[in-house]
Amino acid sequence: MDIHQLTRDLHTKGDSKIVMLVADGLGGLPMKPGGPTELEAARTPNMDALAARGIQGASLPVAPGIAPGSGPGHLGLFGYDPLKFLIGRGALEATGIGLELQDGDVAIRCNFCTLDQDGKIVDRRAGRIPTEESAPLAKRLRQVSIPGIEIIVEPVKEHRFVVVLRGEGLGGNVRDTDPQATGVPPLDPVANDPDSQKTVEVAKEFLVQARQLLADEPKANFHTMRGFASKPALPSYREVYGLRAAAIAVYPMYKGLARLVGMEIVGQAQTLDEQIQILQDQWDAYDFFFLHFKYTDSTGEDGNFEAKVQRTEELDEAIPRISALNPDVLIITGDHSTPAYLKSHSWHPVPTLLVSDCCRPDGLTQFNEGTCIRGGLGHFEAKYLMCLALANAGRLGKFGA
């Protein structure tokens, strides 16, 4: 019996409200031995006050030692076992630029490349062609026409763009055409299973037409196809938790991930202030709110410790406005740590704080990388956080009699 079988059977209705505030990349490392971590360095009086009322723990996004990308990181927080529910690269890329995939779609990440006159790749990224040159070329590929197939082409950045194939009987299990080498021609797409054979035929025809459309380009005279992926089949928040869920995010990637689990995307906030305004406005319409704050991750990725500390403090300052809504359950967590020291997502457990009137407070009065490992939630897999949220919200019945 997995988590969702339990929550499907046990969830109950109610009017309680859950807010999950995801500070992307929350938690870090000392920049030098003996130094403070990002959360230790930040002045966070509001989080510390919540810690005194709440219970904290160290959440493992996937498994010990495993640093997740945004996809598995968020799936875990949403309660979907990230080792069971995999989002293919193409689907994630499409999601990240705001394309709304439908059941049966196949999404493909594409890279413009440069071929020599013999058809061999001389540059796998077309000289990292700038976006202002590549975007019109991607849009030109919208002229590709294949009977019975709807084709969506969307520029991403530099040499990258996304193709979505929409039609009957398209499987997503197709090998990359990028040979990962220069001096050789691109590979033909090959199906890994019979259900993906039609996708291969469509992809081949797309490539034939694309080659003609790009033939005269000096740099981007062809493209490869990578990370073929069907829309992942994720049961919805409403089905597995009985929750009307809203996502309040600024960036397309996180809106997209939320949409994949059936959350509704509300508002078009560009700032944290606007996000909280939307939270207030939508308070009565939903049971669960996913608030995504990006900048604790991006500053970590930049290796900018001071900026990450500052962004953490900025988040802390916003918390009273959230608390003022009196959510029955307020969770502050991250999808993974992004230590400025590593300039990347990491495997370290994520400080996670849960406040409710029945959370069993653990007596800690601060909230950071050092305190969370001694918290009452212990070290736990992120995929269980939603069960804790539901339980603390009075939305989960007894298991067995």
Added chain:
Amino acid sequence: MDIHQLTRDLHTKGDSKIVMLVADGLGGLPMKPGGPTELEAARTPNMDALAARGIQGASLPVAPGIAPGSGPGHLGLFGYDPLKFLIGRGALEATGIGLELQDGDVAIRCNFCTLDQDGKIVDRRAGRIPTEESAPLAKRLRQVSIPGIEIIVEPVKEHRFVVVLRGEGLGGNVRDTDPQATGVPPLDPVANDPDSQKTVEVAKEFLVQARQLLADEPKANFHTMRGFASKPALPSYREVYGLRAAAIAVYPMYKGLARLVGMEIVGQAQTLDEQIQILQDQWDAYDFFFLHFKYTDSTGEDGNFEAKVQRTEELDEAIPRISALNPDVLIITGDHSTPAYLKSHSWHPVPTLLVSDCCRPDGLTQFNEGTCIRGGLGHFEAKYLMCLALANAGRLGKFGA
């Protein structure tokens, strides 16, 4: 998706070095209420200094309450789920005396026994016949000849010896011939699956010839066969982690276990000093070093608390020579605890310490049974230790995008 699927996909190359120092049986119990444990009683300034720079935790060798033998204990540390990868008794016994099993071999533990004139067992261990008497008898059994089968017979100790059958089509799933009782004849070998039928025929013929060869012996006039086992199929360190791994151990059992996962056995050290000398000599040739220290276990098995404390201190004194090599990741752990109080392997979590520049130190300044349960690694299954080692060594890429 299991751990090795993850590490196979995610491991990266690099020139970082990992040292895993396994103090067999590390950790223990107070000899009386309120007394110190072995690690608490030992003066370990070097481990304590590492604790201040590192992160510790309590590693569960198999599962709560389960005391492992050396086989599952080490498999867990090596990252192989000990409940999934089973080493049959015969294979472990052969490994323990330094026999190098080949794919397709079947290893069998044998006990000399005493039969009466009716062929019924009167002593299942042939009066615990001394090794100096039993070893020549085991060697006499090398005269057994079966067409198409290579036969290896090796004495072990007292009534015990090992037979390895090498040939085509030999399965390892055969029932013991030891009836676990006296006053009855030995059982015939019986196959549990069709693939092991040929093994049964070979074993029967072996037993017929052995009976003749031993007929005139007063005590050891026959033997039973137990723990039939094929060589376990374990993927190699190179395959699952991308590591060139070296094992530096004194005892055959630990060399054998390391060999089963594809480590190379380097040197012929007889002392810890010699082991560390080999570590220094081989530093450039490998990415991963398994150093095995036996005496924290053997003293525990003897129930000799003071001796175990002394051996722990001896190990501590050797640590600066290891640290001087500046491994990127240094791990100190055990395959299980062996409390002198219990005189046996135990189920208690094993104090485990990991030091790297990005380990997120947990602020603890000692390393023992009491501190490890409050450490930043939490309570974790030993099988995840290799993921943590790879991550801290910068040898594991991101999971998902």
